Amino acid sequence: MTNISSLNALGDPTRRKLFERLREGPCSVTELVHTVEVSQSAVSQHLKVLKEAQLVRMEKKGQQRIYRINPVGLLELRQYVEEMWTDVFKAFEEEASRLAAGKDQESNSAG
Amino acid sequence: MTNISSLNALGDPTRRKLFERLREGPCSVTELVHTVEVSQSAVSQHLKVLKEAQLVRMEKKGQQRIYRINPVGLLELRQYVEEMWTDVFKAFEEEASRLAAGKDQESNSAG
DNA sequence: AACTAATATAAGTATAAACTAATATATATC
């Protein structure tokens, strides 16, 4: 569970920009290069990372390489976050009712 | 939208471990140090990053500092992912029906 | 086959970030 590559991949702001550009629709590498301020080489390297995280996939079209979002990685990420969210929400609900019942138990035991 | 600090914070595997430990419940820094294989100093630094991303919050208890998950950052992350997911899902539905309707339009226009 | 366009890969460099050791701070206890 800890080794969730999509989180790692989206940790970088340039990759996030690329990913968010792709959310608008599939496009070529050259187009993607225009959306960020790094070299074509850097973009290709970022795309590789995103691809390995299954956040994007690639399709050949003539000389072009068309990239688009791959739902697999995003789904993985989504499930991770949802699981977290459910747990945290549950924990907070429990704590809230605990506090509502008897708030100053801890301060009593301390002082 | 691109500058989402929770994604950045959870990009690091050590911080993810700490965060996931906290999901099980609040605990002190010393306890957190035991869950990872880095120094106490490193843990404190990671906690600082997580705190700045509003993924955790801290509360004093005697000499101890009790950390727990802060839903704010997680909610932010959740919303980001959900928005992505919705868009991507929609795009894929559209594309699927487009493919079902007339699959070989592109190959016609190319050749 | 030579040439161009689009992209990927390799190699090296620069930068950021994670880490450690040492020290400072805060709280508690004697």
Place this chain on the structure above:
DNA sequence: GATATATATTAGTTTATACTTATATTAGTT
């Protein structure tokens, strides 16, 4: 107030990674 415990912060080092330049690959064009 001295001492111990828990944690934060500082400074410096190491490591990872993002980046660039140059080159290789792949596909299309003449």
